[in-house]
Amino acid sequence: xxxxxxxxxxxRQFTILSxxxxxxxxxxxxxxxxxxxxxxxxxxxxxxxxxxxxxxxLIYIKITDNADEITTDFALQGEWVTDNFSRLNNSxxxxxxxxxxxxxxxxxxxxxxxxxYEKFPxxxxxxxxxxxxxFVKIIQHSIDLQILQAKERYLxxxxxYPEIFQKIPLFHIANYLGIAPKSLSRIRKxxxxx
Amino acid sequence: xxxxxxxxxxxRQFTILSxxxxxxxxxxxxxxxxxxxxxxxxxxxxxxxxxxxxxxxLIYIKITDNADEITTDFALQGEWVTDNFSRLNNSxxxxxxxxxxxxxxxxxxxxxxxxxYEKFPxxxxxxxxxxxxxFVKIIQHSIDLQILQAKERYLxxxxxYPEIFQKIPLFHIANYLGIAPKSLSRIRKxxxxx
Numbered sequence: 001x002x003x004x005x006x007x008x009x010x011x012r013q014f015t016i017l018s019x020x021x022x023x024x025x026x027x028x029x030x031x032x033x034x035x036x037x038x039x040x041x042x043x044x045x046x047x048x049x050x051x052x053x054x055x056x057x058l059i060y061i062k063i064t065d066n067a068d069e070i071t072t073d074f075a076l077q078g079e080w081v082t083d084n085f086s087r088l089n090n091s092x093x094x095x096x097x098x099x100x101x102x103x104x105x106x107x108x109x110x111x112x113x114x115x116x117y118e119k120f121p122x123x124x125x126x127x128x129x130x131x132x133x134x135f136v137k138i139i140q141h142s143i144d145l146q147i148l149q150a151k152e153r154y155l156x157x158x159x160x161y162p163e164i165f166q167k168i169p170l171f172h173i174a175n176y177l178g179i180a181p182k183s184l185s186r187i188r189k190x191x192x193x194x
Numbered sequence: 195x196x197x198x199x200x201x202x203x204x205x206r207q208f209t210i211l212s213x214x215x216x217x218x219x220x221x222x223x224x225x226x227x228x229x230x231x232x233x234x235x236x237x238x239x240x241x242x243x244x245x246x247x248x249x250x251x252l253i254y255i256k257i258t259d260n261a262d263e264i265t266t267d268f269a270l271q272g273e274w275v276t277d278n279f280s281r282l283n284n285s286x287x288x289x290x291x292x293x294x295x296x297x298x299x300x301x302x303x304x305x306x307x308x309x310x311y312e313k314f315p316x317x318x319x320x321x322x323x324x325x326x327x328x329f330v331k332i333i334q335h336s337i338d339l340q341i342l343q344a345k346e347r348y349l350x351x352x353x354x355y356p357e358i359f360q361k362i363p364l365f366h367i368a369n370y371l372g373i374a375p376k377s378l379s380r381i382r383k384x385x386x387x388x
Contacts, residue, residue, distance in 0.1 A: 085333045088326050094337065117319065124318035125311065131325040132282050138333070139279045143288065 003029060003106050006054055010078075014129065015122040025123075028116050029106045034058075034099035040081065041097040046090060047083035048110045056103025057167050061096045071175040073141075074100070074168055076161070081105070084134050100168060150179045151187050197223060197300050200248055204272075208323065209316040219317075222310050223300045228252075228293035234275065235291040240284060241277035242304045250297025251361050255290045265369040267335075268294070268362055270355070275299070278328050294362060344373045345381050 004026045041047050058081050060073035075081040086093035087110050117124055144153055154177060174184040198220045235241050252275050254267035269275040280287035281304050311318055338347055348371060368378040
């Protein structure tokens with residue numbers, strides 16, 4: 001019942017559903033555990049799922065042609081994880097998504113989600129808003145990398161995710177922010193030293 | 195009644211609405227004409243509208259710090275036009291949107307669209323799918339610029355918009371495709387010459 005209770009609480013912001021509806025909806029989801037460093041998605045695969053993180057942390061990693069790893073995003077407890085581009089476009093993914101610690105997910109397959117929207121149009125609002133947020137997030141990050149100073153990017157992230165350094169090593173955060181790890185350490189010291 | 199008829203036809207792919215519902219919905223829209231080169235949105239403004247192009251063509255232009263113009267997108271008859279990032283994030287736009295010929299738009303203000311979703315939840319599906327398509331389009335274009343050869347990008351665009359060269363000058367298309375205008379002319383000649 002953990003899944004239903006979590007979702008009832010979460011979806012209240014979008015729509016009200018009856019207990020019977022919740023039972024039907026919950027059957028579309030499966031619970032999956034990922035161990036630390038286990039992959040949810042590998043570059044080249046088509047992403048066919050959307051997952052709610054009931055516990056844990058995941059990171060998105062892109063491997064460049066030079067075999068460099070770039071941390072392009074991360075997702076924490078209470079957030080959703082998917083590769084929207086691969087999933088909506090039904091095309092091979094350019095990223096890897098892996099668990100950064102032991103992680104519990106409520107997973108729905110893409111075709112089941114499409115089916116769920118048909119059966120419960122009330123969930124469309126959730127789908128619209130989730131996509132809108134993903135759109136804004138990915139564009140915002142790309143703009144921030146272009147126009148903000150390193151320190152501003154760091155402060156912005158910290159403002160949104162105050163607990164991020166407890167969850168994700170500095171190396172990956174620096175990588176996500178487009179800052180050399182040494183520079184990020186220096187920025188952190190400067191700010192803490194005030 | 196042109197607006198209602200066009201929309202009834204268009205929205206049939208998402209949902210069925212009664213004539214009374216259509217009359218209510220149509221009141222949320224206004225018809226606006228843009229002359230050639232008139233702006234729908236200017237860089238720095240917050241985009242507060244979504245518009246359906248009932249006739250005409252618009253282009254999206256970004257002006258760089260060096261005052262160079264980059265054509266980042268375009269929209270033709272039967273498509274929707276907005277700056278999703280600015281609109282959803284309520285932040286100043288990084289782009290200009292201007293009419294490329296005399297253009298007729300059915301415009302809805304963003305706050306009215308939000309209101310419309312509340313009153314007609316059946317329209318949520320339209321909102322979700324439109325955002326999903328915008329998401330895929332913007333990411334796909336960015337990926338194409340990175341991984342496809344100039345010729346492949348040209349052929350892909352032509353496949354999707356066979357009539358594009360009748361609508362938009364080669365200079366803007368070349369710019370959008372990240373190709374020098376001279377190179378695009380050469381590629382076109384090569385292909386036509388076969």
